[in-house]
Amino acid sequence: MNRIDINNKWAPFAGPGHFNDPDMLQVGNGPLTMAEQRSHFGLWAITKSTLILGSKVSALSSEQLSLISNKDLIAMNQDPLGIQAVKVAINGTLTPQFVGIAPCSVYESDPHYPDNVPGPNGVTKSGLVFTAAPIGKVGGTDAYKLIHNATGRCVGMRQYVEAWVPMLVDCVDDLAQDSSQAWAFPTTASRIGAIQTLSPELGPNKVLAVANSTLYGAVHGKDTMSLLDSAYGDMNLGLAPYNPEPACTNRGCQEYDPLQSWYWSPREGTVRLAAAAAEGYRCYEPGCYQLTAHYPATDEFCLSKVASISAYGTDPTSDATGGTDVYAGPLSNGAYVFGMLNRGEAAVKITAKWAWAGVEGFGAATSACVKEVLSGTVAKDQVGGTSFTVGPHDLAVFRVVPGATSC
Numbered sequence: 001m002n003r004i005d006i007n008n009k010w011a012p013f014a015g016p017g018h019f020n021d022p023d024m025l026q027v028g029n030g031p032l033t034m035a036e037q038r039s040h041f042g043l044w045a046i047t048k049s050t051l052i053l054g055s056k057v058s059a060l061s062s063e064q065l066s067l068i069s070n071k072d073l074i075a076m077n078q079d080p081l082g083i084q085a086v087k088v089a090i091n092g093t094l095t096p097q098f099v100g101i102a103p104c105s106v107y108e109s110d111p112h113y114p115d116n117v118p119g120p121n122g123v124t125k126s127g128l129v130f131t132a133a134p135i136g137k138v139g140g141t142d143a144y145k146l147i148h149n150a151t152g153r154c155v156g157m158r159q160y161v162e163a164w165v166p167m168l169v170d171c172v173d174d175l176a177q178d179s180s181q182a183w184a185f186p187t188t189a190s191r192i193g194a195i196q197t198l199s200p201e202l203g204p205n206k207v208l209a210v211a212n213s214t215l216y217g218a219v220h221g222k223d224t225m226s227l228l229d230s231a232y233g234d235m236n237l238g239l240a241p242y243n244p245e246p247a248c249t250n251r252g253c254q255e256y257d258p259l260q261s262w263y264w265s266p267r268e269g270t271v272r273l274a275a276a277a278a279e280g281y282r283c284y285e286p287g288c289y290q291l292t293a294h295y296p297a298t299d300e301f302c303l304s305k306v307a308s309i310s311a312y313g314t315d316p317t318s319d320a321t322g323g324t325d326v327y328a329g330p331l332s333n334g335a336y337v338f339g340m341l342n343r344g345e346a347a348v349k350i351t352a353k354w355a356w357a358g359v360e361g362f363g364a365a366t367s368a369c370v371k372e373v374l375s376g377t378v379a380k381d382q383v384g385g386t387s388f389t390v391g392p393h394d395l396a397v398f399r400v401v402p403g404a405t406s407c
Helices: 003-010 034-046 062-068 069-077 102-107 217-218
Strands: 086-090 096-104 129-137 141-148 153-160 165-171 206-210 235-241 262-265 269-272 301-305 325-330 336-342 348-355 367-372 377-383 383-389 395-402
Touching: 003 086, 034 069, 034 325, 034 336, 034 395, 062 206, 069 395, 096 235, 141 336, 165 235, 325 383, 336 348, 336 383, 377 383, 383 395
Parallel strands: none
Antiparallel strands: 086 325, 096 165, 096 301, 129 141, 141 153, 153 165, 206 235, 262 269, 269 301, 325 336, 336 395, 348 383, 367 377, 367 395
């Protein structure tokens, strides 16, 4: 369990030609039950781990041989996409995902750059795309949710280590449940200016800004299993006092705070940091020409879903307390893999939702054919997700084919 939790942290950096190695397989060694051996081998398989057997093959039982030669598991492990399944939910609750900044140009300079191929810090092209969705007024101010298109989750603030940091969290309809999801654009959403929190707990007059410390400074170098320095990326976003820009009445006005100057581009779907000192009669969407104090640099930074810089998202007490983990990831030919792990001491019914895969169009209304590959059980017309009873310390692994009548 320790190794698979660490492996999950490194998932964004795995891919064809460079896969993670959480260590040798122990099927056939020690006091592991068959349920634990299924969990061990199945998790290694769906997370695209190297499968190196560390036991005496001639001594393996027929049940153990059947497990390590399961054609469906091997096919998932060897799937040509090479995308590691990741832990998407713990005890039925989605794991938070960090929000940081990434250079937009890395992905926008190549129109053929694949949408879901991770670049620096695990950022993907689709990870840059957000919608600023109006939600009415909060305290007399026009309010928006910042929705991450690929996952359908909202940007909210969560306290981590010693700082409040932005994360992708489950969207709520009632802001009383999570007011940190409410944001305002004092200069309107598609014009350069601040992104202001409307949360009474976090405000007043606090805005999203690039900070010199917060999460990165608090965690970097202190992780038990740290990443390479180059993998940490620019995570240091937090809240800062709002520094309103003066009215711009001439071409010489450049008084602005580049660390909190953003704008949302509805044309491109990106939330961009406009950190450049310049001025001109322009803004950046059709029909929006006016004098502005500055406009973006050629190499801008975009708000993005980024890789975790710690093991956040795992439950450090789960080995003692039990619990359930759900893994998900894409396979070739439009299929998906879902894994349900029961870390507890009693059988439990676990539910996996298609939306947890974080893929547009694959969600609550999607019907799919589902095959549990360890038992061979097939269930057709599973809409929105599936449920399965998993024994103690055991694992269920599903091949999910949307819209199919066979799987």
